[in-house]
Amino acid sequence: MERHTISILVDNEPGVLARVIGLFSGRGYNIESLTVAEVDRDATLSRVTIVTSGTPMIIEQIKAQLGRLVPVHRVHDLTLEGPFVERETALVKVAGTGEKRVEALRLADVFKARVVDATITSFVFEITGQGEELDRFIGLMAELGLVGVSRTGVVAMSRGPGGI
Known part of the structure; x- marks a missing residue:
């Protein structure tokens, strides 16, 4: 496969x-x-x-x-036609307080995720990248209080001047 x-x-x-x-x-x-x-x-x-x-x-x-x-x-x-760019975006909601909250912010910084909503007890992060990177981020957030995930699906385009 x-x-x-x-x-x-x-x-x-x-x-x-x-x-x-x-x-x-x-x-x-x-x-x-x-x-x-x-x-x-x-x-x-x-x-x-x-x-x-x-x-x-x-x-x-x-x-x-x-x-x-x-x-x-x-x-x-695109897989067969040469190099291409592939990205996906996810919104990741994490709830937590204290050290878990600080750790979620630290990991978000490492993954270059952006805080798009914050309350006293939760964050919604926006992260864009390849699917595997999003999977790693979501996996780490699961240990810190993951509440929900919404993913866009893959968008892709061939590299260089030709193709679609």
């Missing part, structure tokens, strides 16, 4: 996301991460970024089937 990040340029219209997801669910493919946002208002285009895993044959099937969907303009397997 290989992990792949696939970037899909689609028409920004109702039902497109349902068709893309339907392709995955109908064939039993797993989606590990899914993000969607409009990227060109004038051309009414959105970028769908999907992280999935499978054998090389399954990944090829996924790309071929995505390419045949009517609202899809381009499908890029």
Whole structure:
């Protein structure tokens, strides 16, 4: 099983996301991460970024089937096409007082997480980075009073002047 990040340029219209997801669910493919946002208002285009895993044959099937969907303009397997940048953002709520509160702030500083909300008994941190880095931060916060996590999912783009 290989992990792949696939970037899909689609028409920004109702039902497109349902068709893309339907392709995955109908064939039993797993989606590990899914993000969607409009990227060109004038051309009414959105970028769908999907992280999935499978054998090389399954990944090829996924790309071929995505390419045949009517609202899809381009499908890029960023994992195979060369270097790319991949990031994710998380909001992490931690409750605690005393030493645990101080330790949470210290770890947030080490991970370059930003405090976006604070009360006398809790913090909400914002952290951006690669998924593994977020996993480490969340794991450490679990020992200090983790209350909840909200993650954006992966956003990715090829490096250099070409591609999407």
